Amino acid sequence: xxxxxxNSPSLSVQEGRISILNCDYTNSMFDYFLWYKKYPAEGPTFxxxxxSIKDKNEDGRFTVxxxxxxxxxxLHIVPSQPGDSAVYFCAARGIIQGAQKLVFGQGTRLTxxx
Amino acid sequence: ETGVTQSPTHLIKTRGQQVTLRCSSQxxxxxxxxxxxxxxxxxxxxxxxxxxxxxxxGNFPPRFSGLQFPNYSSELNVNALELDDSxxxxxxxxxAANSYNEQFFGxxxxxxxx
Numbered sequence: 001x002x003x004x005x006x007n008s009p010s011l012s013v014q015e016g017r018i019s020i021l022n023c024d025y026t027n028s029m030f031d032y033f034l035w036y037k038k039y040p041a042e043g044p045t046f047x048x049x050x051x052s053i054k055d056k057n058e059d060g061r062f063t064v065x066x067x068x069x070x071x072x073x074x075l076h077i078v079p080s081q082p083g084d085s086a087v088y089f090c091a092a093r094g095i096i097q098g099a100q101k102l103v104f105g106q107g108t109r110l111t112x113x114x
Numbered sequence: 115e116t117g118v119t120q121s122p123t124h125l126i127k128t129r130g131q132q133v134t135l136r137c138s139s140q141x142x143x144x145x146x147x148x149x150x151x152x153x154x155x156x157x158x159x160x161x162x163x164x165x166x167x168x169x170x171x172g173n174f175p176p177r178f179s180g181l182q183f184p185n186y187s188s189e190l191n192v193n194a195l196e197l198d199d200s201x202x203x204x205x206x207x208x209x210a211a212n213s214y215n216e217q218f219f220g221x222x223x224x225x226x227x228x
Contacts, residue, residue: 046218
């Protein structure tokens with residue numbers, strides 16, 4: 001049962017344009033959402049997060065939008081830069097089987113073309 | 115201040131064997147979480163240790179076990195290895211059990227089971 005889904009395995013964007021990465025979830029009890037970025041041979045690094053009581057959070061070039069009614073969140077990167085090329089994971093926090101857990105999506109590989 | 119380190123980097127085992135993976139948490143962090151990342155998938159939560167006690171477990175069988183030591187470093191043990199256990203194993207440390215936006219990942223241990 002995949003509770004967090006990233007339906008696009010890969011995305012290619014031209015440098016300077018906007019990158020939009022999408023994530024859907026099924027569990028309405030998730031209360032906190034995060035985006036991580038992963039380079040090869042490194043662990044994921046935290047990028048930006050949003051609480052379920054908000055619909056937008058912005059940090060520099062990165063903005064996360066949350067649509068609770070649609071159970072959908074998205075990460076916008078603008079302008080996209082070559083260093084943004086990486087795998088991006090969305091993750092959701094919730095109480096599952098009596099314990100708080102972080103559930104990850106499958107990831108989207110973003111490639112920024114010069 | 116050192117980051118999260120994991121050892122070994124790579125490991126090859128055969129079916130039925132046992133393996134121990136190690137994780138040194140970031141200085142001052144008392145919580146360690148372990149994740150399994152299969153090829154093409156996002157990290158899956160195995161369990162979390164907070165101050166030497168297990169503090170939540172994902173859908174993994176009992177042959178996956180762990181320990182946390184007084185210095186907050188941690189071990190993941192897997193008995194009776196199966197081919198499907200081949201994956202990248204990530205550990206992450208944080209200051210508190212629910213501080214996911216302040217959770218730092220190690221680079222992972224790549225386990226191959228033949």
